[in-house]
Amino acid sequence: MKNQFWLGAMSLACVGGTAVAQQHFPVEATDDSMLRRRNRFSLKATFNFNIKTDFTSVTANNSGALVPGVNRTYADGFVFRDISGNAGGTTWNWGYNNNSQFTASDASLAAPNTGAPSLAFHTVGSLADGATRGSRDRMIPGLELAYEEVLGRFHITEKRRANIGILVSFGYMRLGQNDSGTLAGLVGLTTDKYLPGGVLPPLAPYSGSFATAGPLLPDVPAERSALTPVAATGSVVNKLDGSLYGFNIGPFIEFPLHDRVSLTLGGGLGVVYASTTYSFSDTIVVAPNPLAPAGLTATRSGRVSADDWLFSATAKANLYVALSEAWSWELGLAYQYAGNSRSSVQGKTSNLQLDGILSVNTGLNYAF
Numbered sequence: 001m002k003n004q005f006w007l008g009a010m011s012l013a014c015v016g017g018t019a020v021a022q023q024h025f026p027v028e029a030t031d032d033s034m035l036r037r038r039n040r041f042s043l044k045a046t047f048n049f050n051i052k053t054d055f056t057s058v059t060a061n062n063s064g065a066l067v068p069g070v071n072r073t074y075a076d077g078f079v080f081r082d083i084s085g086n087a088g089g090t091t092w093n094w095g096y097n098n099n100s101q102f103t104a105s106d107a108s109l110a111a112p113n114t115g116a117p118s119l120a121f122h123t124v125g126s127l128a129d130g131a132t133r134g135s136r137d138r139m140i141p142g143l144e145l146a147y148e149e150v151l152g153r154f155h156i157t158e159k160r161r162a163n164i165g166i167l168v169s170f171g172y173m174r175l176g177q178n179d180s181g182t183l184a185g186l187v188g189l190t191t192d193k194y195l196p197g198g199v200l201p202p203l204a205p206y207s208g209s210f211a212t213a214g215p216l217l218p219d220v221p222a223e224r225s226a227l228t229p230v231a232a233t234g235s236v237v238n239k240l241d242g243s244l245y246g247f248n249i250g251p252f253i254e255f256p257l258h259d260r261v262s263l264t265l266g267g268g269l270g271v272v273y274a275s276t277t278y279s280f281s282d283t284i285v286v287a288p289n290p291l292a293p294a295g296l297t298a299t300r301s302g303r304v305s306a307d308d309w310l311f312s313a314t315a316k317a318n319l320y321v322a323l324s325e326a327w328s329w330e331l332g333l334a335y336q337y338a339g340n341s342r343s344s345v346q347g348k349t350s351n352l353q354l355d356g357i358l359s360v361n362t363g364l365n366y367a368f
Helices: 002-024
Strands: 039-049 052-057 072-074 077-079 094-096 118-124 132-136 140-155 161-194 228-258 261-286 296-322 327-337 340-345 348-353 357-367
Touching: 039 161, 039 327, 052 161, 052 228, 072 118, 118 261, 118 296, 132 161, 132 228, 140 228, 140 357, 161 261, 228 296, 228 348, 261 340, 261 348, 296 340
Parallel strands: none
Antiparallel strands: 039 140, 039 357, 052 132, 052 348, 072 077, 077 094, 118 161, 140 161, 161 228, 228 261, 261 296, 296 327, 327 357, 340 348
16 A cells, blocks of 8 residues: 555656646757757868978988998998908998099198098088978868767756767878978088098099999098088978878767757867878088088988877867758867877988867768
8 A cells, every 4th residue: 555655656746747847848949950960970171270390400420430340421422331341441332423532642631641642522411400491381171070979968048958969070181291492501511531542543433332342442531520611502302291190089068059050069089190201302512612622512312201199189169050950061160289290310300290280170960
């Protein structure tokens, strides 16, 4: 009897509570058509701003320490190890570019080598050293695929409800950041002088090999000059190509603005996968001077690929306008922070900055 009494009381309370709720929040008054769409897919074009890359340069001196057995690369030649391992302190794996590098009787050599024959090799810095060059694209297009699922609703006024849910998105962007320019100024020049002894160098340009014997040259310079500033002109080209793939997940809240218009605010955390290739070319033309009487042209180039995973944080605002019961048009604004991605090769560095991306997106949204 008691059980029947309590069951009856509970049934009466539920019926009465439902009636009161319907009276306070009538069903027809809260039937926002935009908010009935629980599952949604959207495909959007994105227009991304404030993505930039800084390029810096610190040219390494590749002439090596003044010790035996070192491969030395110069702007106008090379002195490398040969197949014998530079037996006897000499190598036949060497080459030079200009006949003016050879002096039959070099009075500038220090004693006891004064007046001996010499062969001069030069290393030169870059006009881009110590400066930061940048590339900032005005806009980079991309694509975004998103899925939204409504998890719940709550009343914000007597006649309006709001949705809360979760948003998952995948994005893609193609990078192509470039920097180029002509330069003029002073660069550092270093000269290494070798003593060929009684060996007369072949006429330039000459290039020995690793395995085939030829004229021998000491593998350690007899003298190395101090770094000397000289006038030069040149050009530099930097390129960073690649792709950015983004994944983001986080909550959202949706407010109705009209029967056919709603506003969504959301945010989330995710990752950005940056797959990039950095390449450069650098040309330096040194005018004739006492250290390089015929002048000097140095050309360097390099390329490196990198794959980085970067953590990201995103804030979004989207406006939806219903086109039909299932389809709507979407316009959005997003801010994303994903840090930096760096690549380096031969003293050149690219720094892709993804620490303040602003995106405008628009596309179609399908609800089911």
